[in-house]
Amino acid sequence: MLRNTLTAASHIAVEGPIGVGKTSLAHRLASHLDAQLLLEQPERNPFISRFYEDQERFALATQLAFLLQRIDRLRSLPPPEVDGRPLVSDFLLEKDALFALLTLTADEHELYRQVYENLAPQPVRPDLVIYLQARPETLLARIRKRGRDMERRIDDAYLGVVSDSYMRFFHAYDAAPVMVVNCENIDFVDSDDDFQLLVRRIEGMRGQREFFNRGE
Amino acid sequence: MTESAHLAFVALGANLAEPVAQVRAAGEALAGLPHSRLLQMSSLYRTAPVGIRGQPDFINAVAALSTTLAPQQLLDALFVVERRFGRRRDFPQAPRTLDLDLLLYDQLSLDSEQLRLPHPRMHLRAFVIAPLLEIEPTCRIPGRGSAAAWLPAVSQQRIERLAPREVVKKSSRAVRDAGRERASDET
Numbered sequence: 001m002l003r004n005t006l007t008a009a010s011h012i013a014v015e016g017p018i019g020v021g022k023t024s025l026a027h028r029l030a031s032h033l034d035a036q037l038l039l040e041q042p043e044r045n046p047f048i049s050r051f052y053e054d055q056e057r058f059a060l061a062t063q064l065a066f067l068l069q070r071i072d073r074l075r076s077l078p079p080p081e082v083d084g085r086p087l088v089s090d091f092l093l094e095k096d097a098l099f100a101l102l103t104l105t106a107d108e109h110e111l112y113r114q115v116y117e118n119l120a121p122q123p124v125r126p127d128l129v130i131y132l133q134a135r136p137e138t139l140l141a142r143i144r145k146r147g148r149d150m151e152r153r154i155d156d157a158y159l160g161v162v163s164d165s166y167m168r169f170f171h172a173y174d175a176a177p178v179m180v181v182n183c184e185n186i187d188f189v190d191s192d193d194d195f196q197l198l199v200r201r202i203e204g205m206r207g208q209r210e211f212f213n214r215g216e
Numbered sequence: 217m218t219e220s221a222h223l224a225f226v227a228l229g230a231n232l233a234e235p236v237a238q239v240r241a242a243g244e245a246l247a248g249l250p251h252s253r254l255l256q257m258s259s260l261y262r263t264a265p266v267g268i269r270g271q272p273d274f275i276n277a278v279a280a281l282s283t284t285l286a287p288q289q290l291l292d293a294l295f296v297v298e299r300r301f302g303r304r305r306d307f308p309q310a311p312r313t314l315d316l317d318l319l320l321y322d323q324l325s326l327d328s329e330q331l332r333l334p335h336p337r338m339h340l341r342a343f344v345i346a347p348l349l350e351i352e353p354t355c356r357i358p359g360r361g362s363a364a365a366w367l368p369a370v371s372q373q374r375i376e377r378l379a380p381r382e383v384v385k386k387s388s389r390a391v392r393d394a395g396r397e398r399a400s401d402e403t
Contacts, residue, residue: 006340007340007341007370007373032339032340033337033340034336034337192361192365196365196366196368196369199369200368200369200371203369203370203371203372204372
């Protein structure tokens with residue numbers, strides 16, 4: 001029997017750099033699939049605004065706060081056999097280590113690694129990952145447009161580094177099938193046609209990795 | 217009768233004990249619902265079951281009803297039919313003698329503990345969308361647009377249409393007209 005990737009999945013994770021549209025797509029997918037929604041709450045990280053103002057000083061606190069929050073979010077989930085509905089999340093736990101590597105100095109990272117190992121979180125393994133990509137300029141434009149105060153200081157150099165890290169991370173990622181979506185010419189939030197196209201492409205996935213790239 | 221008639225769509229499914237016969241019999245049971253008329257039954261569709269391996273295929277169909285029952289009353293009436301067919305609710309996705317789902321009730325959107333309309337997952341299932349479009353090609357799902365737009369998205373799900381549909385009492389025109397009956401009422 002063919003597995004239908006989207007409708008048969010019990011956990012779908014949407015990932016990608018800041019501003020690419022993870023949360024919006026997660027909302028739309030959850031509504032489409034009648035799924036539970038598990039969202040990050042970056043605004044509840046008490047260090048995040050200060051991190052963007054002074055990365056070096058606040059990186060470790062920001063990282064540790066995110067790590068605890070992400071573990072807590074994942075623990076809060078009712079087991080799938082209780083809820084019965086699938087789950088859509090706008091993050092993978094693995095992103096935590098990805099950002100730690102970017103933002104921490106070597107000795108801070110060693111400390112972070114020890115904390116991580118002591119907490120020993122179980123990364124949830126989704127059945128499907130949707131990895132969203134966009135150029136740093138596009139990300140920056142979207143971040144400016146949504147105008148969150150805490151993100152005001154993000155610059156395109158930082159976004160470029162984050163995007164590169166995501167690319168490297170997903171290059172090696174093999175825990176779940178990945179649909180890589182180039183978000184430059186697709187608007188699945190405001191366009192029903194684009195969203196349906198994305199759904200069709202995901203349903204048609206047969207390999208461990210596919211690319212959805214719509215030219216202009 | 218002074219109540220106006222509503223157009224409702226019901227999904228039928230079975231995968232135990234001669235499911236083809238079960239779904240056909242369920243169609244007859246729907247025709248006998250109080251304050252309702254069966255306008256049309258789709259063909260039967262065969263699907264491999266989702267979630268659990270080693271179970272027999274599912275047989276599905278969609279029925280169009282004209283009813284003066286309120287949504288909750290209609291749902292209760294469907295439960296009565298399900299129970300008569302001996303549906304087992306042992307565990308989620310357990311094999312079932314008969315499964316009846318209320319898909320649409322006019323263009324009503326409803327979210328209560330007992331009943332959600334339109335059925336929140338109907339657009340994800342080829343075995344619902346295909347038979348629904350067969351009897352109502354222009355069907356719209358409130359909040360999700362035209363049902364036909366979702367057909368390509370479920371086209372990877374392999375379903376097989378079994379027999380040509382049995383036209384019950386009225387032609388497909390009756391389905392389209394049922395919505396208008398609300399204004400003119402039943403005699």
